[in-house]
Amino acid sequence: MPSKIDAKEYHTLIAKSPLILEKLEIIDRVAQTDSSVLILGESGVGKELFAEQIHLRSPRSGAPFIRVNCAALPEGLLESELFGHVKGAFTNAIQNRRGRFELADTGTIFLDEIGDLSLALQSKLLRVIQQKTFEKVGSNTPVTVDVRILAATNKDIEALVEKGEFRSDLYYRINVFPIHIPPLRQRPEDIPELAGFFMKKYQTETKKQFTGFSNDAMEFMLSYSWPGNIRELQNSVERACVIGKGPRIQKDDLFFRTAPVIPEPAEGSRNLKNAINAFKIQFIQKVLEENKWNQTETAKALDIQRTYLSRLIKEFSIKGEEH
Ligand SMILES: Nc1ncnc2c1ncn2[C@@H]1O[C@H](COP(=O)(O)OP(=O)(O)OP(=O)(O)O)[C@@H](O)[C@H]1O
Ligand SMILES: [Mg+2]
Structure with missing residues (x-):
């Protein structure tokens, strides 16, 4: 019974490094239990x-997997999102509404960014964990659910506990099985696999065909520290698929932003006007490429009129290579 909320498809998880394969083994075992799991790790490491995977490998896999981002909504809205409300509970509550805990009944709820949950909601959550019951906003009738709780955060949650911003009793309840996902720089074996996976994905989307990565590009990917982890790698490969001319993805396609090139006027004196024009040409060309030479989209991205863009293209004789 897929609801609108859990209709989002599951992702393919690429795993090659011993570090990650080891985590997956732990996850296999944890999945068989109903214990809460706290997934920790830097931004972009793949916590979601x-x-x-914990849900899919668990006996609950046929039931809903409901995702909630605790940082995305202000406290009042989040409370009704999580627990539902009854008609008349507040001005806009024109009808009864089921919360995500009810939607997750017999399945799993994933509380992302749990470190951002307010203290009041932390208390309510603690009660759900301990007694499996809660009340909808505006109601006194307890609702009972059978939900497995998974949570994630990229914050130092122990520091939050020490500062009194996160309840220690809730922390102990959700921290039964902490799983720390290592950053990408500690598992280089995953980089070629992930890069290849994203290349296939984005070349289909960009309707291009790449044969792989140049040696330089691969070396750079393996030595770079990836502070934004897999999300950053994914974005780099996506960008490379958009701007790359092939047949292989080059280092500059992946990292053009980290190595800005200051354009020099092609000819004439190095006065400011020529320099600005040189920049204009290069920038317009880049945005045109990013938008596959669609002038309407490019004009939108540049926040200028389409007619003005065509005039600039003519004036500077900007030409692109066909992809
Ligand atoms: N092992 C993996 N295989 C394939 N794709 C991955 C993998 N790990 C992460 N990704 C992709 O990287 C992106 C970031 O992953 P995810 O959203 O799970 O990170 P996160 O740890 O929740 O980050 P944040 O703390 O910023 O929310 C997603 O687009 C995800 O599909
Ligand atoms: Mg996340």
């Missing part, structure tokens, strides 16, 4: 994908 691991939560999906």
Whole structure:
């Protein structure tokens, strides 16, 4: 019974490094239990994908997997999102509404960014964990659910506990099984696999065909520290698929932003006007490429009129290579 909320498809998890294969083994075992799991790790390491795997490998896999981002909504809205409300509970509550805990009944709820949950909601959550019951906003009638709780955060949650911003009793309840997902720089074996996976994905989307990565590009990917982890790698490969001319993806396609090139006027004196024009040409060309030479989209991205863009293209004789 897929609801609108859990209709989002599951992701493919690429795993090659011993570090990650080891985590997956732990996840296999944890999945068989109903214990809460706290997934920790830097931004972009794949915490949500691991939560999906715990659900998919669990006896609850046929039931809903409901995702909630605790940082996305202000406290009042989040409370009704999580627990539902009854008609008349507040001005806009024109009818009864089921919350995500009810939608997750017999399945799994994934509380992302749990470190951002307010203290009041932390208390309510603690009660759901301990007694499996809660009340909808505006109601006194307890609702009972059978939900497995997974949570994730990229914050130092122990520091939040020490500062009194996160309840220690809730922390102990959700921290029964902490799983730390290592950053990408600690598992280089995953980089070629992930890069290849994203290349296939984005070349289909960009209707291009690449044969792989140049040696330089691969070396750079393996030595770079990836502070934004897999999300950053994914964005780099996507960008490379958009701007790359092939047949292989080059280092500059992946990292053109980290190595800005200051354009020099092609000819004439190095006065400011020529320099600005040189920049204009290069920038317009880049945005045109990013938008596959669609002038309407490019004009939108540049926040200028389409007619003005065509005039600039003519004036500077900007030409693109056909992809
Ligand atoms: N092992 C993996 N295989 C394939 N794709 C991955 C993998 N890990 C992460 N990704 C992709 O990287 C992106 C970031 O992953 P995810 O959203 O799970 O990160 P996160 O740890 O939840 O980050 P944040 O703390 O910023 O929310 C997603 O687009 C996800 O599909
Ligand atoms: Mg996340």
